[in-house]
Amino acid sequence: MRDRIIEWSGFALVLTIGIAIAAFGSGYQAQTLFTAALFILLATGWNVISGFTGYVSFGQVSFFGVGAYVGALAMIHLDAPWYGAAAVAALGGIVLALPLGWVMLRLQGIFFALGMFGLARILQIVASSLDITGGAMGTTVAVADSVNECALVMVLAAGAALVGTYALMRTRLGLRLMALRDDAVAAQAAGVDTAAVRVTAFCISAGLGAVGGALYVWNVGYLDPNSAFNGTIELQTVLMVLAGGIGTVWGPLVGGVLISLLSTALWARFPMEQQIVLGALTMGIAVAMPGGIMAALGRIGIVRRQPICAPDVAAPAEAAPAAEAAARGGGPILSCRSLGVAFGGVVAVKGVSIEARPAEMLAVIGPNGAGKSTLFNLISGFTRATQGDVVFAGETLAALHPHLLARSGIARTFQTSRLFRSLCVWETVLLAAASVGRSRAAAMAETRRILAEIGLWEQWADLPDTLPPGRQRLLEIARALALRPRVLLLDEAMAGMSAQEIERVHAALRGAMRRGCSIVAIEHVLPAIAPLAARVHVLDFGQTIAEGVPHQVMNDPVVIEAYMGVDDQEPVHGAA
Amino acid sequence: MITFATLCVLGLLWGGVYLLMAEGLNLIYGVMKVVNLAHGDFIVLGGLLAFSLFERGGLTPIAAFPIAAGLLFLIGMAVQLGVLEQITAQGPEGELRTLLATFGLSYVVANASFLLWGSQFQSIPFLQGAVQAGPIAVPEGLLVCSLLAFGVALLVHVWLTRTITGKSVHATAQSALGAASCGLNIRRIRTLAFALGSAMAGGAGALVISLIPFQTSTGGDLTVQAFTLIALGGLGNYPGAWLAAELLGLTEVFTQYYLGSNAASAVVYVVFIGVLIFRPQGLLGRVGRV
Numbered sequence: 001m002r003d004r005i006i007e008w009s010g011f012a013l014v015l016t017i018g019i020a021i022a023a024f025g026s027g028y029q030a031q032t033l034f035t036a037a038l039f040i041l042l043a044t045g046w047n048v049i050s051g052f053t054g055y056v057s058f059g060q061v062s063f064f065g066v067g068a069y070v071g072a073l074a075m076i077h078l079d080a081p082w083y084g085a086a087a088v089a090a091l092g093g094i095v096l097a098l099p100l101g102w103v104m105l106r107l108q109g110i111f112f113a114l115g116m117f118g119l120a121r122i123l124q125i126v127a128s129s130l131d132i133t134g135g136a137m138g139t140t141v142a143v144a145d146s147v148n149e150c151a152l153v154m155v156l157a158a159g160a161a162l163v164g165t166y167a168l169m170r171t172r173l174g175l176r177l178m179a180l181r182d183d184a185v186a187a188q189a190a191g192v193d194t195a196a197v198r199v200t201a202f203c204i205s206a207g208l209g210a211v212g213g214a215l216y217v218w219n220v221g222y223l224d225p226n227s228a229f230n231g232t233i234e235l236q237t238v239l240m241v242l243a244g245g246i247g248t249v250w251g252p253l254v255g256g257v258l259i260s261l262l263s264t265a266l267w268a269r270f271p272m273e274q275q276i277v278l279g280a281l282t283m284g285i286a287v288a289m290p291g292g293i294m295a296a297l298g299r300i301g302i303v304r305r306q307p308i309c310a311p312d313v314a315a316p317a318e319a320a321p322a323a324e325a326a327a328r329g330g331g332p333i334l335s336c337r338s339l340g341v342a343f344g345g346v347v348a349v350k351g352v353s354i355e356a357r358p359a360e361m362l363a364v365i366g367p368n369g370a371g372k373s374t375l376f377n378l379i380s381g382f383t384r385a386t387q388g389d390v391v392f393a394g395e396t397l398a399a400l401h402p403h404l405l406a407r408s409g410i411a412r413t414f415q416t417s418r419l420f421r422s423l424c425v426w427e428t429v430l431l432a433a434a435s436v437g438r439s440r441a442a443a444m445a446e447t448r449r450i451l452a453e454i455g456l457w458e459q460w461a462d463l464p465d466t467l468p469p470g471r472q473r474l475l476e477i478a479r480a481l482a483l484r485p486r487v488l489l490l491d492e493a494m495a496g497m498s499a500q501e502i503e504r505v506h507a508a509l510r511g512a513m514r515r516g517c518s519i520v521a522i523e524h525v526l527p528a529i530a531p532l533a534a535r536v537h538v539l540d541f542g543q544t545i546a547e548g549v550p551h552q553v554m555n556d557p558v559v560i561e562a563y564m565g566v567d568d569q570e571p572v573h574g575a576a
Numbered sequence: 577m578i579t580f581a582t583l584c585v586l587g588l589l590w591g592g593v594y595l596l597m598a599e600g601l602n603l604i605y606g607v608m609k610v611v612n613l614a615h616g617d618f619i620v621l622g623g624l625l626a627f628s629l630f631e632r633g634g635l636t637p638i639a640a641f642p643i644a645a646g647l648l649f650l651i652g653m654a655v656q657l658g659v660l661e662q663i664t665a666q667g668p669e670g671e672l673r674t675l676l677a678t679f680g681l682s683y684v685v686a687n688a689s690f691l692l693w694g695s696q697f698q699s700i701p702f703l704q705g706a707v708q709a710g711p712i713a714v715p716e717g718l719l720v721c722s723l724l725a726f727g728v729a730l731l732v733h734v735w736l737t738r739t740i741t742g743k744s745v746h747a748t749a750q751s752a753l754g755a756a757s758c759g760l761n762i763r764r765i766r767t768l769a770f771a772l773g774s775a776m777a778g779g780a781g782a783l784v785i786s787l788i789p790f791q792t793s794t795g796g797d798l799t800v801q802a803f804t805l806i807a808l809g810g811l812g813n814y815p816g817a818w819l820a821a822e823l824l825g826l827t828e829v830f831t832q833y834y835l836g837s838n839a840a841s842a843v844v845y846v847v848f849i850g851v852l853i854f855r856p857q858g859l860l861g862r863v864g865r866v
Contacts, residue, residue, distance in 0.1 A: 056672055058613070058679060103853055109668065110611050111807070113675060115852045117613075118800045122845045129838070231796065235683050242676065275687040282680030286673045287662045 003304060007250060014257060015159050022151035030151040034219055036260035037154040038212050042233065043240040043252035044161040045208030051247035052169065053201040054181030055105060059116025060237055062123050063093045063209030064216070065228035069133055071214025072223050075141045082144065082153065086214040093210025094203045101202035105195070124229040138224025141217055150219040157215065158256075161208050166249045168204070172434045172443075175308050177201055179420050179431050181247070186418035189380065190428075191406040191435030191483055232275060236263060239278055242285045245294025247422075248305065254293050307424050307461055309440065311448055332357050333518045334410070334487045339378055339388035340542075348374040350542045351388070354520070356487055361509070361519040363529045363550070366539035367563055372522040373415050375539070376489050379520075380412045381405045393486065407436050411485035413476045413493050415522075419464035425451065425475055426460040432482035446482060454478045454508045470497040477505060481512060488512060490521040494528040506532060530554075538562065578711045583829050585712055589722040591825030593784060595818055596725035598802040599732065600776030606749045606812035607769035610660075610671060613678040616798030617685035618774050622648055622781030623790045624689055627698045637702050637786045638720070645779035652774025655681060656767045682795065690792040699789035721783045728776065733814060745769055749812065804848040808855075 021033045046060045070092035071085040080088060104115050128136040144150045168174050176197045179187040184194050217223050236259060244255025259278075266274040285292065298304045332355040340350045349371040356362050364372050377383035379390055381402040390397045392410060406412075411432075420428055429450055433443040451457040454474055464472055477493055488509075494502055509519055509532060523529045536553040538546040540562040546553050553559055601615045612618075625647060626640035635643075659681070663673045703716035736742040748755040748765045756762050781790070805824060809816025824847060832840035 056675065107852060109671060110675065111852060114611060114613075114800070114803050117796075118804075118845065118848050118852075121797060121800060122849070125842060125845070231683075235680075238676070238679065272691055273687075275683050276691075279680045279683030279687065283659055283677045283684070284680075286676035286680065287659055290665070290669075290673055 003302070003306065006302065011159075011162065011250070011253065014253065015155070018155040018159075019152065022148055022155050025148065025151070027147050030147040032260075032264055034147065034151040034154050036256060036264075037151065037158040038216060039233075039236055039240055039260060040252055040256035041154070041158040041161050041212045042209055042237045043244075043256050044158065044165055045205045045212070046237050047241045047246065047248075047252050048165065048168075048177075048208070049201050049205035051241060051251065052174070052177040052181065053198060054247075055198070055202075056109075056113050057116040057205075058113050058234060058238070059118070059120040060205070060209055061229055061231070061234045062116065062120045063097070063206040064213040064233060065120070065123055065127070065225075066096055067093050067210025067213025068217045068223050068228045069127060069213075070210065072139055072141045072217045073132065074214075075218070076139070082215065082218045085218065086157075086211045089210040089214035090207040093206040093213075097203045097206035098199065101199040101206075102195075105198040105202060120229045120231075120234070124225045127225040127228060134224070136225060138222060138227075140222050143221030144218050147219070150215070154215055154219075157211060162249070162253055169249055169305075170308055172309070172431070172440070173197070173200065175423070175427055175431050175434070178247075178422050182420035182422055183418050185382070185402075186414070186420065187431075188382075188402040189406055189412055189414070189418075190432040190479055191403050192431065193401075193403050235275065235278055235282065239282045239285070241292075242282060242290075243292050245292035246290075248292075248294040251292055251294050258293075305422075307426050309427075309430060309444055311426060311444060311460065313460075333393055334379070334520075335391045336375075336379065337388050337391065339375070339385050339390065341374065341378055341383060341386045348542050349378065352539065352542070352544055353388075354537050354544075356518040356520050357534075358486070358516045358518050359513045360534045361513065361521060361529070361532045363533035363536045364520060364522045364539060365524070365529075365536060366545075368524070369541075370539040370562075371542035372539055373491055374542075376412055376491055376520075376522065380410055380489060403435075406432075406483055409483070409486035410489065411480035411483040411487070412489035413473075413480050413491050415491045417464075417469075417472045417476050419472060419475060421463065421465060424461050424463055425456055425467075425478075428464070428475060429478050429482045432479045436483055446484075450478050450481050453511060454481070455504045470501040473497060474501060474505065477508065481508065485512075485517055488517055488519045490519065492522055492524060494523065502528065579833075582712045582714075583833055584826065585709075585714060586718070587826030587829035588822055589714065589718050589825070590829055591818075591822035592722035592725040592729075593718070593780075593787065594801070594805060594824055595729055595821035596721070596776070596780040597784060597798060598805040598817055598821060599729055599814075600773035600780070601799075601802045602773075602806045602809075602812060602814065602817050603732065603776065604770055604773035605806060606814075607745055608660075608674070608766055609812075610674045610678070611803060612681075612770075612773065613675065613799055614655075614682035614685050614795070615773075615777055615802055616800070617682050617689065617795035618648055618651070618777035619781035619784070619798050619802075620790050620792060620795045621651075621685055621689050622778030623785030624693045624698060624781075624792070625778070626782035626785055627693075627700055627790075630700045630702075637700055637783050638724070640782045641724070641779050644782035645775040648778025649771045649775035651778075652771035653767055655774070656770035660770065661763060661767070682799070686792055686795050689795075693792060695791055695793065697789040697791045698785065700786045702786040717786050721787060724783060725780070728779070729814075729818065732772075732776070736814075741768070800848060801844050804844055804851060808847065808851050 018033060018037065021029055025033065042060065042064060046057065050056045067089035071089040074080040074085040074088040104112055107115055127133045133139060176192045179190065179192055180194050180197050187194055240255035240259045241252050243259055244253065245251030263274060263278060266277055289296065334356040336352060336354050338351045338353055341348055352375060354362065366372055374383065378385045381400050384399065423431065426447060429447045430443055433446045438446060451460055454477065456474055456478060459467065464475060467475065473493055473496065480488055494505060513519060521529050530550045533550055536548060536550050537544065538553060538559050545562055546556045546559050597619055601612060604610065604612050622644035625644045626637050629635040629640045629643060659677055660674055663670055663677065665673060703720055705716045706713045707716055707719055736746055744755065744760050744765055745768065748760065748762050752762050805820045806817050808820035824844065828840050828843050831843050
């Protein structure tokens with residue numbers, strides 16, 4: 001609560017000062033304010049794609065430039081007023097971002113950053129060579145009546161963008177953005193359509209940039225390719241977010257106010273050296289204080305990010321709802337038919353057929369490198385099979401995206417836990433609970449139920465890094481269970497757990513099986529899973545070597561050979 | 577036929593020049609998995625330095641080459657030790673912060689050049705004649721630059737594959753952790769690689785300014801061009817970069833001849849987009865998997 005008071009009173013103060021200057025300030029003051037607010041708007045847009053979603057772009061100025069040109073054309077040819085021009089520009093930015101996002105966002109890290117960097121230069125060349133943009137000479141439009149009006153509009157636009165981001169980061173979409181940034185693979189496994197989320201964030205970011213461009217043209221009344229795609233804009237935008245705090249709601253505002261003051265002061269005294277100082281500052285912040293001011297405040301306990309859709313802690317934890325009558329027996333829910341895959345010349349899995357039945361656990365065991373995890377990757381869609389197929393609930397799965405499989409009822413955990421470092425326990429489970437089409441309230445209730453059942457409710461607000469390894473594994477299982485799976489794939493989920501934690505997991509798994517969930521559990525060693533497993537499937541070198549009920553498999557000489565070896569010619573080096 | 581042959585020769589020679597401008601970036605990427613966004617600005621700085629040496633001291637670009645390379649070596653060393661080595665984060669966060677730091681660096685270098693040399697286009701009139709090889713005429717300057725470029729590329733290649741220091745750099749490129757556990761001082765190796773990569777940028781600039789006029793804002797375009805080349809070749813892949821440079825040289829020369837210079841200046845961007853869309857792993861690269 002205290003944090004929220006600090007946040008909003010700070011915001012209200014800055015906004016009031018901005019409006020006051022816009023209303024009563026001199027022309028020079030209003031113009032300076034306009035520029036500062038413009039940069040805050042641009043920084044807010046950059047922060048959505050680069051901060052929250054984790055795709056760092058060095059070409060946000062592209063959308064500013066496109067918005068400026070679209071806005072100018074709307075003013076010239078459609079006689080649009082400023083708000084009309086801004087709306088058309090926003091639309092233009094989004095229309096450009098849709099196909100561009102589809103191409104660009106498949107790229108990773110450096111490629112995306114430099115792709116956007118190159119895009120700004122390409123657009124500059126295009127703008128210079130087209131007639132409609134006025135070519136390299138530029139074009140003029142009717143300028144706004146007064147600078148004060150411009151400043152007021154810009155302050156309100158930047159304020160609206162900030163409030164919009166604040167609201168966005170309290171929704172489930174905000175949750176998905178951060179999950180994508182932290183670990184795209186785990187986000188897919190939690191049912192997040194990462195491609196759609198990325199493109200959405202990219203469009204929001206582009207729209208904000210384009211509005212900034214249109215209002216800029218309205219303010220200066222003139223536009224040429226050099227000013228539309230100016231690298232200085234990029235530098236200041238990036239620097240503001242870095243200084244304030246990348247990936248925080250208020251970072252662009254805090255950094256924007258500070259850097260605007262600094263760069264205005266520099267411009268007045270040392271216009272030639274201004275950019276050297278700003279560039280050096282960017283270097284310094286990237287090296288010495290990557291989280292910016294907001295992270296520094298967070299470390300001393302002020303204005304931390306609040307959990308999204310936080311639960312009402314005062315309400316008593318509900319008891320788990322009665323298990324739905326489970327259809328025991330019947331046909332298998334999931335069957336793999338002679339599944340296989342090869343990487344180059346290495347055959348990782350070959351001709352494996354397994355069947356998972358409802359309300360029953362199948363254990364898959366085998367020595368290191370037997371192909372167990374690869375088998376899971378094939379079933380959950382992270383790796384394409386080169387032979388065989390998977391039949392789930394009577395349908396053959398062909399080349400479905402992992403997130404669709406996760407939503408349709410195949411949930412999984414990972415061998416080494418993959419949690420989201422910036423999402424707390426509550427948010428991690430909520431993310432999965434919300435991705436299977438529940439309402440907000442239902443997802444929250446489900447999250448609460450699962451956390452209570454698995455024994456993580458007390459730690460609902462903790463970040464994964466602060467949990468002991470056993471608890472991290474529990475959290476991953478909770479995330480998978482929140483998808484309400486019909487098949488749960490556990491990849492060595494019990495490794496590194498205390499006896500007490502194993503007991504909790506067993507209880508949770510029994511509960512899931514009572515509801516009819518089928519469980520396929522990979523374990524390196526059988527005893528951890530034997531009490532629950534109805535059947536055991538043993539893999540070695542990518543192939544099935546034995547299957548049956550646990551005690552029978554454990555005494556099978558072929559299985560013992562796979563684990564212990566029979567060849568006495570090799571000297572025994574300690575552990576097998 | 578003679579036109580075709582001439583265009584091919586010119587294209588291959590220009591390919592050498594492009595290779596020279598991209599090779600330093602490739603070396604740095606290979607070792608540190610980071611793209612130095614100030615690379616193009618280093619090239620421009622080296623070029624403008626050579627311009628001043630020519631104007632004030634009458635030094636030819638070939639004489640200026642070692643001076644520009646030496647100065648940029650020192651600058652590169654300072655940047656690596658003073659800035660990039662200070663970023664201790666590992667993995668994607670470390671890469672990201674390094675990228676942001678070089679983004680800031682590019683503005684520092686470009687605007688420092690602007691303070692010293694202003695914003696005019698500058699060039700050095702050097703070896704303006706032509707060499708006649710049978711029916712084909714080749715500009716002397718281009719020939720000299722291109723041969724030097726190949727010489728430097730070859731030297732670097734031999735150094736990387738035949739000497740102990742070069743092999744240490746190679747080892748660090750493949751696995752920094754592995755190299756460190758073999759007792760290599762990877763901090764020194766990274767510094768050496770970054771300084772050498774910067775030196776190659778500076779040297780390239782000193783030569784290339786006699787072929788292409790530079791202004792301080794050219795740096796960004798040169799960075800994109802160099803990145804396009806090494807991405808097309810497969811990041812960190814030396815033979816790939818050479819192949820990509822020759823392809824780009826040929827494409828540009830032919831486009832220039834048949835479609836004019838406006839189209840030719842867009843070629844690099846078309847290739848750039850093509851690489852990003854169709855082959856981010858490069859011509860000779862392999863597709864990574866999750």
